[in-house]
Amino acid sequence: MTTVRAGGVRLATRxxxxxxxxxxxxxxxxxxxxxxxxxxxEIRRLERQLSPFDPRSEVSRVNAxxxxxxxxxxxxxxxxxxxxxxxxDLTGGAFDxxxxxxxxxxxxxxxxxxxxxxxxxxxxxxRTGMDRVRLEDGTVAxxxxxxxxxxxxxxxxxxxxEAARLLRELGVPSAxxxxxxxxxxxxxxxxxxxxxxxxLDEVDAGPPVIVTLDG
Numbered sequence: 254m255t256t257v258r259a260g261g262v263r264l265a266t267r268x269x270x271x272x273x274x275x276x277x278x279x280x281x282x283x284x285x286x287x288x289x290x291x292x293x294x295e296i297r298r299l300e301r302q303l304s305p306f307d308p309r310s311e312v313s314r315v316n317a318x319x320x321x322x323x324x325x326x327x328x329x330x331x332x333x334x335x336x337x338x339x340x341x342d343l344t345g346g347a348f349d350x351x352x353x354x355x356x357x358x359x360x361x362x363x364x365x366x367x368x369x370x371x372x373x374x375x376x377x378x379x380r381t382g383m384d385r386v387r388l389e390d391g392t393v394a395x396x397x398x399x400x401x402x403x404x405x406x407x408x409x410x411x412x413x414x415e416a417a418r419l420l421r422e423l424g425v426p427s428a429x430x431x432x433x434x435x436x437x438x439x440x441x442x443x444x445x446x447x448x449x450x451x452x453l454d455e456v457d458a459g460p461p462v463i464v465t466l467d468g
Contacts, residue, residue, distance in 0.1 A: 261444055264289040268300040269409055271433030277420070278427040278444045288423035292416040292430075299412045302330065303404045305353060312402055316353065320398035323389070331391055333404060333411050340407070341383040353401025354380040413438040429466070439466035 261278040262285040273296050277285040304310045311330055318324045326334075337350040358369045358377040369377075380399040387394040393402075404411070409432035417438045420428050427441025429449045439449040448465040 262286050262289055264293055266293040266297060268296050269304075269412065269432065271409065271435075273409075273412070273416075273430070273432045275416070275420075276429045276449075277425050278441065279425060285425060288420055288425050291423060292420050295419055296412045296416050299329070299408070299415060302327070303333070303408050303411075305401065305403050305405075312404060315393050316401045319386075319393050320395040320400060323387070323392035323394040325392050328391070329415070331388065331393070333407065334386070334388055334393065334402070336411065337404070337407055338383045338386070338388065346382065348406060349381055349383065350402055350404055350407060351381045351383060351386065351400055352406075353403040354378075354399060356403060357401070409433065409436045410438075437466070 354377040429439040452461040
């Protein structure tokens with residue numbers, strides 16, 4: 254879907270079980286629209302590459318093989334996993350992209366089931382942690398069989414950053430991108446403003462906080 258407005262173009266697509274929207278500012282709507290369509294195509298491509306639910310995806314291929322041998326991966330996936338490892342280190346393991354076994358144990362894969370017993374949870378936890386993932390020379394290997402990468406906690410933000418990088422390369426001077434309104438990337442000035450104004454909902458149900466993004 255594309256909507257041309259004064260000073261910019263708005264585009265949207267469905268991917269990663271949510272709505273992605275781009276608002277692009279500039280003087281050439283035709284060029285903006287073409288660049289935006291390329292950025293949306295990149296987001297959809299990343300969905301196909303990163304989905305742990307699609308057996309044909311690169312992530313599924315890694316999950317199936319990396320417990321037995323190092324698996325060569327694309328630079329894009331390697332970069333995402335390096336970023337994920339950094340966040341895992343930064344949060345002391347609170348952010349963990351290897352939660353696949355726990356997601357499966359608790360019924361978040363393939364439908365809800367009974368509450369798992371403590372032994373099943375312990376067995377799943379034994380297969381989590383980025384310390385069980387080796388990233389070397391463009392390959393991924395798991396120290397333990399049964400480890401599963403699930404990029405769900407980082408995928409939308411990574412896709413938005415990749416789309417923003419592509420838009421910059423294509424000459425789009427200013428843009429705001431969001432995925433499901435929960436993840437936002439912006440750069441350059443908004444039309445007729447110094448930056449992009451974004452409303453942040455308050456946790457305590459108070460009035461939203463308005464911030465200005467100008468990257």
